[in-house]
Amino acid sequence: MSHEPARASAIADLMRAGREMSRLSMVFRYAIAEQLGLTVSDLECLDYLADVESATAGQIAERTNLTTGAVTSMLRRLQQAGYVRAERDPADRRRVIVTLRPERAAELERPYEGFAKRAKQLIEGYNVDEVMLLARHYDRMQAMYLAELDRLRNGLPEAGVA
Numbered sequence: 118m119s120h121e122p123a124r125a126s127a128i129a130d131l132m133r134a135g136r137e138m139s140r141l142s143m144v145f146r147y148a149i150a151e152q153l154g155l156t157v158s159d160l161e162c163l164d165y166l167a168d169v170e171s172a173t174a175g176q177i178a179e180r181t182n183l184t185t186g187a188v189t190s191m192l193r194r195l196q197q198a199g200y201v202r203a204e205r206d207p208a209d210r211r212r213v214i215v216t217l218r219p220e221r222a223a224e225l226e227r228p229y230e231g232f233a234k235r236a237k238q239l240i241e242g243y244n245v246d247e248v249m250l251l252a253r254h255y256d257r258m259q260a261m262y263l264a265e266l267d268r269l270r271n272g273l274p275e276a277g278v279a
Contacts, residue, residue: 146161162195202218
């Protein structure tokens with residue numbers, strides 16, 4: 118007896134759940150940004166800097182999918198609001214290195230505290246193999262998103278489409 122109908126149904130359920138999670142994640146990001154008085158792009162920039170510590174304006178443009186001009190305006194605004202510090206790269210004076218001000222990091226984490234606590238409780242309910250599967254899944258999804266963003270930025274056709 119074939120398990121194909123059950124597999125197809127499970128895959129459809131997974132794809133639907135993934136789309137819904139993605140949509141809710143975006144709605145959540147907008148709500149957090151609004152609560153902090155920021156745009157979603159501002160929040161993405163600050164979250165990225167919290168992860169990598171410092172980045173060039175070009176790296177931020179790539180990560181946020183904004184033009185360099187839009188990133189320049191955003192960084193000026195975030196600098197004036199005291200969220201980031203921007204300094205010329207001593208190795209290449211044309212580049213700007215942007216760093217999140219550590220004293221503002223806690224303020225950015227506060228709206229996520231309840232969610233992070235519930236997410237930790239959720240993850241604690243999984244065994245090691247399940248956690249490893251989820252980590253692999255997220256890593257692979259991240260690679261897919263990066264590849265698709267690259268494709269969209271460069272105007273390339275979809276894979277498999279001639």
